[in-house]
Amino acid sequence: MGNGFPDGDFHIIDVESGECAVLLTDGEHPRIALGAVTADASALWYLDTGPGPRGEPVGLLVSRYEDFRGRWALGETVSGQVRADLLGEGRVFEKNVDVVGVGSGRAARWRAEQEAIFVEDRPGEMLGVYHLKADRAGPNDVFVLTDEEDPPSYHGRSPHRRWRLE
Secondary structure (H helix, E strand, C coil): CECCECCCCECEEECCCCCEEEEECCCCCCEEEEECCCCCHHHCEEEECCECCCCCECCEEEEEEEECCEEEEEEECCCHHHHHHHHCCCCCCCCEEEEEECCCCCECEEEEECCEEEECCCCCEEEEEEECCCCCCCCCEEEEEEECCCCCCECCECCECCEEEC
16 A cells, blocks of 8 residues: 555545546546546556656556556646636636646645545645536536645535545
């Protein structure tokens, strides 16, 4: 178990919805969403514990899915503004999470403990997801980094922040 994650492949399951983090590849750029727990590569993740450029453990959460563009890891997206329209009414989250190329400088190192997933080198920043209405246009799930003590809310909704790894 590296950084609190299981060895080998596992699902990242949202405890509240029972759905797991999946890699969607139906557009120009893959993105992360919640979906059914399946044995499909797009629903499986592993912790990359290989050595980094200075010999340190990498600690990236990498999707088992791989295509001609390479491998995909969880990381921060370029800007919260990118997601403002998804949440409507100008709500902007500065720390959105999506999939990025494994070699990207935005790929984050992660650790897990007690149903929470944290950014390794930034204590208190944990992975959350807003599970939005399925009848709205655009992605229904917005992954964010939230403050452990004071998570942001959206129309009275708090992000789901409890994860089961199996």
